[in-house]
Amino acid sequence: MSSQTHKAAIVSHYTAKPSDFHIADMPRPVLTTATQVEIKVHAASLNPIDYKRAEGMLSIALPEGFPLLLGYDVAGVVVQTGSAVTRFKAGDRVYGRVDSEHAGAIAQYLVAEERVLAEIPESVGYATAASVPLAGLTAKQALEAGGLKRGQTVFVSGGMGGVGMFAVALARLHFGASEVITTVSTSKVDRVREMGATRVVDYTKEDYTEVLRDTADVAFDTVGDAAIYKVAKPNASAVSVAMLPDGSALEHFRQDRVPLSMLGSVKMAVAKRVIDCAGWFLTRGFRAKNVRYSYVVLRPDGEDLERTFNPLLASGKLSPAISNTYPFTDAGVQAAFAECRGGHATGKIIISVE
Ligand SMILES: NC(=O)c1ccc[n+]([C@@H]2O[C@H](COP(=O)([O-])OP(=O)(O)OC[C@H]3O[C@@H](n4cnc5c(N)ncnc54)[C@H](OP(=O)(O)O)[C@@H]3O)[C@@H](O)[C@H]2O)c1
Structure with a gap:
């Protein structure tokens, strides 16, 4: 665990109450294997699994420790890489759906396995990239x-x-x-x-x-x-x-x-x-x-993401709808979760972190 801290969206117990979602100072995540990548987060997107996890709906399959970090979909810039990482280097723009144990994309920093990440095409912004993975x-x-x-x-x-x-x-x-x-x-x-x-x-x-x-x-x-x-x-x-x-x-x-x-x-x-x-x-x-x-249960896979989506995003043939973009503040996180939980978004809900 790092001695450095960063800001991350959390809940402290299972809850459905919007005001329980907030940003806290947390230990900044560190690489624990040679195949991991640390990312400075620029944008995250929300998915129903985020509020379902926070409410404890997956607690039988995924028993949680608290505080629970929130967010699976990330887009950002690589800060550092483990020694066995081959596809990315510091400075690369990447996006992906992280594994459950690395969830916490609504934060300043995130660690993820290289295999779940894809390169963001040059012409594509962070919000659009974050909307895609999950x-x-x-x-x-x-x-x-x-x-x-x-x-x-x-x-x-x-x-x-x-x-x-x-x-x-x-x-x-x-x-x-x-x-x-x-x-x-x-x-x-x-x-x-x-x-x-x-x-x-x-x-x-x-x-x-x-x-x-x-x-x-x-x-x-x-x-x-x-x-x-x-x-x-x-x-x-x-x-x-x-x-x-x-x-x-x-x-x-x-x-x-x-x-x-x-x-x-x-x-x-x-x-x-x-x-x-x-x-x-x-x-x-x-x-x-x-x-x-x-x-069907989603299988996170950075190469599948890159193969399937990068050509469509780069050519402009696929332009995902963004329902709303919220700031990385307590109020922003709470409003984003309320919209997600409402179940009537038009496309994806984004939190702009950087
Ligand atoms: N198994 C997996 O691996 C996996 C992965 C991803 C998601 N999921 C699950 O899949 C579900 C959808 O996820 P999502 O991210 O697409 O959710 P979402 O973004 O919240 O979208 C829900 C959509 O459903 C529409 N809707 C609600 N009631 C409807 C109805 N009766 N008939 C037709 N449309 C209706 C809403 O549109 P209107 O406003 O028009 O009603 C809304 O656009 C969630 O339950 C999620 O947990 C599972």
Whole structure:
């Protein structure tokens, strides 16, 4: 642990109260392995996992120590590198979604594994870069898991949320889908067309499961609605990142975390059994239609980020929507978390640190 301090956004206990989110002086993180990179943070983006963790919703899979540092998505400048780091050097501009044990991107400094980082293209700003990693990679990996192919029709629910927006854009730009259908509320209809949607259903006015019945080769749920199977063609595929995860997904959330205590292991085993049973019940509609269904958990991967997103960002073909940018102050952090928790952002929520 460093004797130097820096400022970081934290909560001191599990909480959903906005006023409990604040900036504190914390020990500045230090490199603990040769494969790590220290970053001076310029911008961070928020994701629902940040407030879910703060509220203790992931506490069975990810038991926390406090104060809990917040933020997974970072964009900034490399300050120093471990001796085994090969892709980056001090001064490089990088972005990425850090592992759970390194979370704390809403801060002045952050340490991350080299493998989760990508270089920011020259023409791309820090806020735009910070908007991409978690939501963008989730969208890409989910559509990949759904087996989306060139010329197919894809349905994405919540097409102007963080994940939905990247899924809508990538469906055409990366996967070559011929039709991209999505749901949004009224104020987002025009914006989601600009992101690449070819057909938009305003879910506040129409029942998407009726008007889109049996249309999609791949149906992607980003809002946690088990009725999405109705939109998939029979024998098609469906993926979700927002419905109840399956038991094995809980292990993915843990990634490389420290082992659980005896009591923690028992709680984890019970939780897995309970959610597997609930999941089996929730997904009966998919089975009745022979729709292949899977719950996808994001895999942080800097090279995937670079390969998939850098050409699109650098060419201007992909321009992520920023819902709001907040300052790195107590009030800014609190407002950003309130917007994220509200669940109706238009694209990504940014905290500008530097
Ligand atoms: N499994 C994983 O690895 C993984 C990774 C990333 C995210 N996630 C999860 O995926 C979910 C979405 O994340 P996100 O970052 O995209 O969240 P977000 O940015 O908060 O977006 C939520 C979007 O959902 C829309 N929405 C809400 N209710 C809706 C409804 N009934 N029908 C259609 N759209 C609706 C909202 O738009 P309106 O204002 O139009 O309602 C909003 O744009 C969260 O639950 C998150 O935890 C999981």
